[in-house]
Amino acid sequence: MTGQEVPPSFRLAYVPGVTPTKWVRIWNERLPDVPLTLVQVPAAEASDLLRSGDADAGLVRLPVDRTDLSAIPLYSETTVVVIPKDHVVAAVDEVSPQDLAEEIVLHPLDDTLGWERPPGLPALERPATTADAIDLVAAGVGLLVVPQSLARLHHRKDLTYRPVSDTPESQVALSWPQDETTDLVEQFIGIVRGRTVNSTRGRPATPPQPKAKRPDKSGRPAGKSPQSGAGRSGGAGASGRSAGAKGTKSAKGAKNVKRGKPRRSS
Structure with missing residues (x-):
């Protein structure tokens, strides 16, 4: 690494009351080489902090000005x-x-x-x-x-x-500058939305693999026919048994034929 290269890092702002602990833990597990720095900011100052570039993204309270900031609502509070x-x-x-x-x-x-x-x-x-x-x-x-x-x-x-019933609710959202939707911002969006490490946006989808065919009861893979020699042997054996059976039946029939008495010579 040269002296001019800056290692990647991610700065996450958050307003009072929001607890980013779970998402920070997942970030550290998935991107251990990219340090995440937390920046606490008053709710009224969060948008200006994002616009100034002092944070890459922020956990803020709605509403935010959508003119130059993107926002994904996360949850509402009682x-x-x-x-x-x-x-x-x-x-x-x-x-x-x-x-x-x-x-x-x-x-x-x-x-x-x-x-x-x-x-x-x-x-x-x-x-x-x-x-x-x-x-x-x-x-x-x-x-x-x-x-x-x-x-x-x-x-x-x-x-x-x-x-208290029938009162406004505060909504917490993830916000970031629209023109600064970096790969690291996309990574954090995936984390707060609950995407798994294999479903993070931008990863190529793995094509489905064909399922292996299950073997039939004989132990042969489905779709495989018996070897030709075995088929001929089996066929010959069947023919032989058939012929033998017919021969036996014919022999039995011959035994049952009555013979005539011999004629006397004159």
């Missing part, structure tokens, strides 16, 4: 409300937006659900980040509605969460 453990909502398994109508619901500036106004009553100020909102929930200032992965990411012993 929406939950984060509450103190002693809150009345903690007594139920699921709540609706109407159940939160009289509650102060915080709306951080880095909100990922994309709604103009969350359910409940608005707080006097919007927290700067989801982490700040979590602290306010713990202080008893209000509640917070977020994707479940963010509730887990900011888990605290004094807080819990419950699913």
Whole structure:
């Protein structure tokens, strides 16, 4: 390798709450010579990071601008409300937006659900980040509605969460610049889509091989006829047995013929 050659590598951005561990493990198994570097980025900055070329692809939250970025939706997350453990909502398994109508619901500036106004009553100020909102929930200032992965990411012993029905869901997607769909990007697309190592896009398909014919009961492969000599021998034997049988029958018939009495001479 000359001094001007750069060894291949892959930079994967991911937003808070997304766990790329499984896909990174598969990458390391399939491409051990291509190091994968993880780059954590706030959800609001993920698209700009991809456009700047500081990451080859990213696990982001939809929507993204499809003008210059490609995106493959991967999964949707359950929406939950984060509450103190002693809150009345903690007594139920699921709540609706109407159940939160009289509650102060915080709306951080880095909100990922994309709604103009969350359910409940608005707080006097919007927290700067989801982490700040979590602290306010713990202080008893209000509640917070977020994707479940963010509730887990900011888990605290004094807080819990419950699913919220009839609310927007956050969608996680794999995104990359449209003009930079490299072979390594294709490899990662195959991984997140669950393709096996033999079905990755770009690999030539192996033509199907003809199945071997099963032998018949005599032990000979199907379609093979007995040797000509054996056939003639078998035929001759059969003819001989047939002729012998006829001869025997004729001999028996001869024994049963009655002979006439001899005539006397005059």
